[in-house]
Amino acid sequence: xxxxxxxxxxxxxxxxxxxxxxxxxxxxxxxxxxxxxxxxxxxxxxxxxxxxxxxxxxxxxxxxxxxxxxxxxxxxxxxxxxxxxxxxxxxxxxxxxxxxxxxxxxxxxxxxxxxxxxxxxxxxxxxxxxxxxxxxxxxxxxxxxxxxxxxxxxxxxxxxxxxxxxxxxxxxxxxxxxxxxxxxxx
Amino acid sequence: xxxxxxxxxxxxxxxxxxxxxxxxxxxxxxxxxxxxxxxxxxxxxxxxxxxxxxxxxxxxxxxxxxxxxxxxxxxxxxxxxxxxxxxxxxxxxxxxxxxxxxxxxxxxxxxxxxxxxxxxxxxxxxxxxxxxxxxxxxxxxxxxxxxxxxxxxxxxxxxxxxxxxxxxxxxxx
Numbered sequence: 566x567x568x569x570x571x572x573x574x575x576x577x578x579x580x581x582x583x584x585x586x587x588x589x590x591x592x593x594x595x596x597x598x599x600x601x602x603x604x605x606x607x608x609x610x611x612x613x614x615x616x617x618x619x620x621x622x623x624x625x626x627x628x629x630x631x632x633x634x635x636x637x638x639x640x641x642x643x644x645x646x647x648x649x650x651x652x653x654x655x656x657x658x659x660x661x662x663x664x665x666x667x668x669x670x671x672x673x674x675x676x677x678x679x680x681x682x683x684x685x686x687x688x689x690x691x692x693x694x695x696x697x698x699x700x701x702x703x704x705x706x707x708x709x710x711x712x713x714x715x716x717x718x719x720x721x722x723x724x725x726x727x728x729x730x731x732x733x734x735x736x737x738x739x740x741x742x743x744x745x746x747x748x749x750x751x
Numbered sequence: 752x753x754x755x756x757x758x759x760x761x762x763x764x765x766x767x768x769x770x771x772x773x774x775x776x777x778x779x780x781x782x783x784x785x786x787x788x789x790x791x792x793x794x795x796x797x798x799x800x801x802x803x804x805x806x807x808x809x810x811x812x813x814x815x816x817x818x819x820x821x822x823x824x825x826x827x828x829x830x831x832x833x834x835x836x837x838x839x840x841x842x843x844x845x846x847x848x849x850x851x852x853x854x855x856x857x858x859x860x861x862x863x864x865x866x867x868x869x870x871x872x873x874x875x876x877x878x879x880x881x882x883x884x885x886x887x888x889x890x891x892x893x894x895x896x897x898x899x900x901x902x903x904x905x906x907x908x909x910x911x912x913x914x915x916x917x918x919x920x921x922x923x924x
Contacts, residue, residue: 705800719908
């Protein structure tokens with residue numbers, strides 16, 4: 566049984582995704598993806614996390630397709646609407662199945678896009694992981710929630726400004742003094 | 752490749768794999784405590800991974816001089832657990848409640864554990880002369896070397912800011 570707040574969040578997100586996809590609005594999808602990750606940070610609910618990854622992946626796919634002047638034909642509106650319906654009914658089993666179909670469709674839609682989409686999906690997991698990390702969740706936990714590799718996540722986080730924004734420079738002198746004592750460095 | 756490098760250090764005896772029921776039990780206790788310290792929407796927030804707590808449990812049972820942790824949340828749990836709640840409140844824009852009893856037990860169990868990071872290890876390696884072979888002929892070669900070491904560690908995910916790097920570069924011998 567999924568918590569009502571989470572159910573409402575997922576249903577609303579999926580319905581908004583359908584509308585944004587109809588308009589090929591990748592910026593809207595990206596904003597929606599960023600918004601749901603804020604909620605996922607506190608809820609850490611696996612269905613919500615998967616929806617966040619789907620929305621982010623779709624935003625990148627639409628964006629790249631537009632940039633390459635290719636025609637967009639992402640016919641996922643029906644599946645997304647079905648997933649929303651099943652979540653509204655609190656039918657986790659059918660929701661799970663529909664989400665699997667959506668992920669499968671994203672992956673198998675176009676052979677040329679397959680590896681790209683897999684890459685985007687993996688990247689999406691890492692980006693989302695870094696957002697969870699920046700919100701205070703440990704690297705290991707963030708990696709576990711998103712099903713991503715802890716080392717890839719750590720490597721990605723290192724290249725962001727997360728540590729700089731936190732600005733923790735306390736006790737630098739003390740740490741070095743202790744380390745010098747420990748390693749007998751005069 | 753990194754797995755093979757670690758395996759080599761295990762074979763050489765530099766690193767030891769630990770199997771200890773006491774460590775396992777303490778790891779479970781620390782994980783449970785840490786992941787039930789902070790709440791949002793009346794739900795406990797899972798902040799740490801069992802693997803991260805295994806490091807702390809080993810350090811406690813083995814009475815280690817220090818523990819090397821780059822991971823920010825685990826480090827804060829030892830040094831300033833209340834700051835985790837503040838960070839989450841700020842980033843998640845949500846009220847965070849603290850279970851004071853769990854926090855008290857956690858602090859008591861962790862005791863006065865000393866933490867160093869890969870950053871300090873890197874500086875020590877530099878000060879012990881392990882990186883001399885990378886010095887160039889430039890007049891500011893030593894500054895370049897220590898900066899390169901620290902930025903290399905930061906890029907690989909160590910939680911250190913640019914400000915801190917600049918400060919350490921000034922303090923390095």
